[in-house]
Every structure is written in C-alpha cells, then in structure tokens.
Amino acid sequence: MSDIKGTENKSTVAKDSDEKRVGVFVCECGVNIGGVVNTKAVAEYIGTLPGVKVTSVNKFTCSDSGQADIQSKIKEYNLNRVVVAACSPKTHEPTFRACIEQMGLNQYFLEFVNIRDHCSWIHMWEKEKATEKAKDLIRMGVERSKLLEPLQASEVPVTDKALVVGAGVAGMQSALDLADMGFQVYLVEKEPSIGGRMARFDKVFPTNDCSICILGPKMVEVARNKNIKIMSYSEVKAVDGYVGNFNVKIEHKPRYLDVTKCTGCAKCSEVCPVEVPYDFNEGFGTRKAIYVPFPQAVPLRAVLDKENCINCKACAKACQSGAINYDMQPSYTDLNVGVIIGAVGFKTYDPEPRHDFGYGLYDNIITAMEFERLLNAAGPTGGHVVRPSDCKEPIRVGFVNCVGSRDKATNIYCSGVCCMYTIKNAQLLKEKRPETDHTIMYMDIRTPFRGYEESYNRSRNLGVKFLRGRPVEVKEDPVTKNIKVRVEDTLAGEIRNLEFDLMVLATGIVPNEGIGQIQQLLKLSKAADGLLMEAHPKLKPVDTTIDGVFLAGCASGPKDIPYAVSQGSACASRATILLKNKKAITEGITAVVNPDVCVGCQVCIPMCPFQAIKMDEKEGRANVVKALCKGCGTCVTACPTGALEQSHFKNAQILAQVKNVFRFQEVAV
C-alpha cells in the first residue's frame, strides 16, 4: 500500500470537532481497477481537495491488510469520514461500514464510490478518460462525505415463523428443514396437491430411480410434520411489512368440498359424467370434473373444477361423507411470518405457438414432458409409449434437444436439464423395448456433475445414436404420419434425411405463470431469463435484495433435482439465522420532518406508498412513523417547504455531488 498524502497535519488533533477530516482509500482490485485507472494519479489529485487528510492506494482494500490500513489511518490522522473508492456498494458497503465502526466511527460516515463496475470495467480501452472519470466520481464522494450525518441502524424483532411459497421438491425441502429445526412453516401451493414437477416423472436421472417412489415418502413426511401447515390450492394475494415481520394474505381457492370430510375415495369421480383432458397427464387421457389429482396426491382430497362442472349434482349423491358443497367461496388466512422462501418452480417452453419443429402441425411430434407421462406406469397408457396418430408403439424415435433454449429466436440461455433428461428418456424406452431405435439430435451434450457423463456413456453403450445438428426441415408423411427430418450432421459434414415414427422435443425451462405476480408481491427483480433474481450469483445464490426473502429451485434459474433440493436446504439455513436470532438489523435511512419548517399542508401524506406519514393534529405538523417508513424519499421530493428530509440522502448531500461532478465547487460544511 502507498500513502500519497501523508505528510500533512499528522499531529494536528481535530480541535474543532466539526472539522471534517476525510481519508480516501482507492482500491486497485488487483488489476480490475488498477489495470485501467491510474490510481496513483487519482490519489494524488484527490489529496489536493480540502478536508482530505490522507489518501491511500491498496491492491485489495477489502482484504485484511486493506482494512487494517483504513483502521490505522483513522487513528493516525484522526479521520472522521472515510471514502472507499472500489467496487459496488452492493458487494462491500457492509464490510467497510463494519470496519470503520470498529474504530468508533458511526457506520454512516462511510462513503462508497464505485470506480470498478461503473468505471474501469466499462472503459477498458480508454485509460485516460477512465482515470479522469474516477477523479470526478471520488470528488463527488468526498464532498458528499463531509455532509454525512450519524445514523443508527435499527433492530427489528423477527417472528419465528416461515412462509414457503411453492411445494415442489425445493419448497418441500425448505419446509422440512425449517420444521425439523422447530419453526412453524406455512407451505402454500397453488395446485390441489404438493409435489411439483417431479411428481409427474417416471424415473429421474442420473440413476434412473423411480421418481414418485422417492418423492412420495417426502410428500407424506411433509404432511405428517406437525410444524408444517400445508395450504394447498392456495395463493399469496398480498404481502406487506418487512424482514422479521411480513403480513401475508393467503387465498384458499374453493375445492367445493369440505376437506375435513373428504376421504379421497374418488367415488365422486366415478359418477361424474364430464370428461376433460387430464392436465396432470399433459392433456393425454381424461379426468372428471371432480377428481383426485393423482393417486399419491397430498393432501389426498378431491377437487371440483367448477369451470367444467355441469351442475348435475351426481357427486353430492355419491359422496358418502357428505363433503360436497357447491356454494363454497374463496376463504382467506392472514399470516404473520419472519421470512419468506419463494420456490415457485418453472414451466416448460411451449412450442405450439411457433410450431417449432412442426409441433402442433403433426400428430407424432410430442414434448419431453408428454413423453415422461407416456413412459410412466401410472400414466395414461400404463407406461406404453405410443404415438398419438395411431396409438402404435414407435420403433424409430427422434429427439430434438434445445427446443426453446440456446436460440436467439426464443431463449438464449441453456436450460441445463434437457440433455440429461433426453438421455434418460431414450435409455428408459430402449431398456423397455430393445427393438427401438433412438437418435438424439443435439447442439452440444452437457453432462456435468456426478454420474451424468456415466449416464451418457451408458446410453451410447445401449445403442442410442447421437447426431450433432439441428433439424432444418420437418415434414409429415401424409399416409404413414411418420416424421421426415432433414438434418445437417455437422460432425460428418453432410445432410441426412431421417424418418421417425415419433419425435420428441426437449423443451426448455421458462418462468412459471404468475411469476410476475410473485415478483411484484415480494418486490424482487427478474433476471434476463425472466426467472427471479438472486442477490449475488456467486456469494448469495439463495438470498435476494429483499432482507428475509430467499429463493430455491427453478424459480431462480434452471436446475436439476439435486441442485433444487440443495437450494431448498440452503434457504432453510439462511432463514434460520434470522429465525433463531429473533432479530434483524434494518437500515437507518428514513424520512424526517423538521417541525419548525413544516406548515401542515399535508401534501406529503398521500404521496407515501406505505402510509408512514401521519398528521400530529395537536401540533398541526406532519410526522413520519419510523417503523413504517422505508426511506424511498418520495415525500421529500414532494414537500413544498423543504420540511421533509431523507436521512443519508439529504438535499445538501445530493447537491454536494451534483455541484462537484463536473468541476470542483467545494460545499460549505
């Protein structure tokens, strides 16, 4: 580390306690900043600014030695403001706040300037301009720092209960782990049964064990756990509050039967005359208007689908428990929880609208999800894979990978699981019926993680053929209804014409319906793939930017089952830190009314999205309720008299930056 300005004033103790004594710490971030910005020149320049008592350049300011440097300079130069010019405050603001607090400085006396993400990384080939920009950014920070005021972060109590939204394998894991640690968990699932996607598969890669055989017991465990309250066929309607203290409204959709009376015997379905395509089977086969979702459903209760019900009342007569109630209305539960885990999963890409690879035009092209149901012994055909046009068992089966994935026209990202499930599906059919012939048309085969490459090798040994290329033309033979494909074999460098009895599309992972609603209710961000965004892709993969809200499973990006389960456990562990400590720290940034200036005009009151401003009728002044204020500053901007200020973002603090961004204009302190 090198001090650039270290000669001045060493011994002068701040006589006037109001004197602002700023130390500026410029980080090189290895070569991330130092390779572009001339940090030495920057520090030299910044050292000339009034109030700056010392500047220092470190290779890694966040390292132990970097932090020790800050702490020793605080002591040596009697600093009362610290400016760190480094990466993003989103990454390291808490680090340096804690660092200066240890030296007895209020943590809000730290000013963080971003000269990496907002400077060196985006001006990699304009070193001089990047250096000038870094000077400007730091100057803004120095001038702002002089006006920073001490604040107290506040501690809020945490209700030791958790809400898990979505009961797929990820959400179930979170719920079980939290319940086993002794916390009350509400598990909200929008479908009539818990289980998610995994409940529909026949077998799961890489070991090809029976899916429901491993999931079923877990579902039962969830149901039996006395700390878990399952709220199936229910949705989150409103979320209010903050970490430790979320108020959530749950809507229970009417099942049109009393679940306490229903035994799941399905006598009602037997008599119901209405048949509709069976959604659980991807539309293959039919179910009745009143039905038990599937044999292993939890809770094992029927549900009446009012849209298709013809009101014949046959089921009411058949039900021996007298459970049916046609007049049922939605009901609501209000919950108070300390943490929320979002595990709302995914849906598969729908190839129908674009007729990708002929899907929707030709009968004998199906999706992988449809194939999974056909393979399943409990599925619509008892485990016989048949082709839709004539219900015959196919011999030649073609698989197309990356449908709706890795394609500019649909989604550019890789869905991560399709290579593996295609390999699995080809294997499973080949094992059932060795006379079948399988060709997987792929772009790349991706098999990371334990047992995956082995599974790939196994399918090759079984005789599954791999052809690198994407079909360029798909046609149907009008007589046989076979699928004729023209595909470029990019390894052999030749066009091949192939004929299949059945073709299966490996459709990718896309955001679930309703993900936008969950995103808005929980105030989360979406990533570029449309799925929910984590706080940090590497270091905080299950946290979000909202304290107390966590994400597990495919809700935050494509994942396989082991990964989704790990995230479920990770969320439970992250959440436990709050639930067990029973308290959380929240930012001290709020709006404050200066009672001497406020004229009681009440302009601010309707501006606040959180109803945090109340009139003090006696005094005729507005008053901000700190516990409700979230510190957006909307009211501050609206106040016509300047009576409202936002702490840490006061007018003078912001103006100090504005005035000094393009030139130097020292502010009065």
Added chain:
Amino acid sequence: MSAEVAAEIPKGNGWEPNILAFCCNWCSYAGADLAGVSRFQYPPTVRILRVMCSSRVEPAFILKALKDGADGVLVAGCHIGDCHYIDGNKNAEIRINNTKKALAKLGLDGRLRLEWISASEGLRFSEVIRDFTEEIKKLGENPVKEVKK
C-alpha cells in the same frame, strides 16, 4: 437527418458531453453494476449518482446539474410495477415529464431523459448511455452551463 445538416451541428473535435445519471438503488444502479460485470463497454461520458428511488430526484437537482456543467441528465428507475417502493417511479414519471416541459421552454429540449432499466438489463444500460451520448452530441454543448470543463 442529412449528412450536411449533421455536419453543421457543433460537435467539436471529438467533443464528449458530460452526463449525470441519477440511478435508483434497486434496479438501475444494479443494472449499471451488471453492465460493468458483463464488461459492456460504453462511452466514459456518464457519472452515476445513487438515490434510493427515482422518486427522490428533485427538479432542482436537475437544474443545478445543468447549470454546473452537465450537458444531459438521465434519471433511471425500475420498470413500472417493479419499483421497490411500489409506485415511486410513477411519481418520478410525472415530475420528470413536467421538468422536461420546463426545460423545453429554456431551450434545453432533449437534455433530460427518463429510462426504466432493471437490475438484469446491463446491456440496455450500456445502450441507453451510448444512445443518449449520441443524442447530446447532436445537440452540442449545453448553452446554459456556467462552467465548461
């Protein structure tokens, strides 16, 4: 615009405008971070000032910036519906649109922009800066700024 007209516009030799960008903490600031992490290069014309919400940006800040050396001001917030504070950005929209009208009367048309940039739109962030820089270049230097850099 024809080439002749374009040539008329005082661009200076390689003149680079000064842009101040107010970014909300939750979406646009994070979007700018993502542009950085992704190394999406954009012109070094912009300086970012972080506010908690786009609704915190007062017209006075914008006027001050234009007086004190900015050629253009960008206010960036979350997409409508995504504001961390429910609808702060809707207030910002009203306020910024009014400020735009006031600026137009001062002959400062086109120097204030409002954009919604989410935390995942790093690419868009860089595109917005590039585009705004080009726009301001066409407009030339801000005539009312008191100090030229």
